[in-house]
Amino acid sequence: MTQQAPESNSPTLFAKNPSNILPHKLTLDSKLRFRCHPGVSCFTACCGNINIVLTPYDILRIRRALNLPAQEFLLRFTTPVYLEQTDLPGVKILLDEDGRCPFVTEEGCTIYSYRPTTCRYYPVGMSYFREAPADKNEASISEEFYFLVKEDHCKGHQEEKTQTIREWRIDQGIDESDLMNKEWMELVMRRKSFGRQATLSEPAKRIFFMASTDLDKFREMVFSPSFQNTYDFDEQTLAKLREDDVELMRFSFRFLAATIFGIPDSGLKVKEERLKQKIEQMKQNRDQAEQRAEETYKELLKDHEDLKRQVAEKQKGDR
Numbered sequence: 001m002t003q004q005a006p007e008s009n010s011p012t013l014f015a016k017n018p019s020n021i022l023p024h025k026l027t028l029d030s031k032l033r034f035r036c037h038p039g040v041s042c043f044t045a046c047c048g049n050i051n052i053v054l055t056p057y058d059i060l061r062i063r064r065a066l067n068l069p070a071q072e073f074l075l076r077f078t079t080p081v082y083l084e085q086t087d088l089p090g091v092k093i094l095l096d097e098d099g100r101c102p103f104v105t106e107e108g109c110t111i112y113s114y115r116p117t118t119c120r121y122y123p124v125g126m127s128y129f130r131e132a133p134a135d136k137n138e139a140s141i142s143e144e145f146y147f148l149v150k151e152d153h154c155k156g157h158q159e160e161k162t163q164t165i166r167e168w169r170i171d172q173g174i175d176e177s178d179l180m181n182k183e184w185m186e187l188v189m190r191r192k193s194f195g196r197q198a199t200l201s202e203p204a205k206r207i208f209f210m211a212s213t214d215l216d217k218f219r220e221m222v223f224s225p226s227f228q229n230t231y232d233f234d235e236q237t238l239a240k241l242r243e244d245d246v247e248l249m250r251f252s253f254r255f256l257a258a259t260i261f262g263i264p265d266s267g268l269k270v271k272e273e274r275l276k277q278k279i280e281q282m283k284q285n286r287d288q289a290e291q292r293a294e295e296t297y298k299e300l301l302k303d304h305e306d307l308k309r310q311v312a313e314k315q316k317g318d319r
């Protein structure tokens with residue numbers, strides 16, 4: 001889309017109506033015949049009754065354009081949602097009382113240059129196929145593919161313009177959005193592929209939500225004394241995290257990967273002395289547990305001996 005044009009939700013994060021998904025796997029070189037512009041009869045028709053889930057980069061980009069702190073943006077324009085059939089909390093755009101996106105007007109999208117990733121994708125959807133390896137030494141099999149959503153009300157499919165999915169992605173600024181969201185999307189997909197059998201604690205969910213939606217709060221946490229006493233940062237990194245929102249957002253993905261998903265090599269380094277304290281604490285806990293077990297064992301032994309003695313005395317008395 002080249003003008004102030006509205007789009008609906010891409011099934012990348014939410015499928016509005018799966019029956020509108022055409023059953024053809026598309027690649028980057030597949031051709032797409034589509035154009036959305038203010039001249040189409042359905043102009044802005046797709047900016048209502050939709051689920052537009054926001055990625056961390058979407059939130060950052062839109063609220064910066066609106067010059068709003070994270071909290072105010074979240075309260076005014078979003079509502080909580082679970083991400084991609086997982087138990088991970090996130091946010092989607094809060095529709096107005098007519099079920100319309102708060103950013104749409106008759107002239108089109110008022111945040112067009114900063115519109116969410118989902119809006120950029122429509123009517124193309126992207127999906128990942130990921131299969132865990134049978135052997136842990138083998139790499140997992142993964143594939144990325146595209147599909148087309150064709151809804152009756154959308155007249156963009158009747159336009160003449162044809163381009164490849166690759167060109168479409170560039171035209172819509174999807175490459176940049178995906179690059180920014182990549183590590184976060186991988187965490188969501190990872191959670192989705194694990195299913196709900198693996199439980200995530202409530203505090204872990206709260207941290208995930210905070211880091212994914214409110215970078216102001218996440219920054220406060222990063223610069224809190226307890227965080228600074230736990231993790232090792234060089235001055236240069238600290239300066240970047242203090243001043244650069246995108247750097248902070250990227251760091252939040254690594255932080256979530258390491259602390260919630262236990263992914264190694266996230267670049268998050270726990271301070272040596274904190275590590276020693278933790279190991280010492282674990283040793284103390286273990287020593288105390290061993291001592292308690294020893295005491296319990298001695299008490300049980302004593303009870304057993306007492307019982308034996310009582311039985312022997314009773315037998316003697318009976319004779």
Ligand code: SF4
Nearest residue numbers: 007047101104109119
């Ligand atoms: S953000 Fe813009 S493109 Fe997306 S639904 Fe709202 S008005 Fe439409």
Ligand code: SF4
Nearest residue numbers: 036042044046154156
């Ligand atoms: S052509 Fe499709 S994407 Fe464009 S405004 Fe119409 S319904 Fe929305």
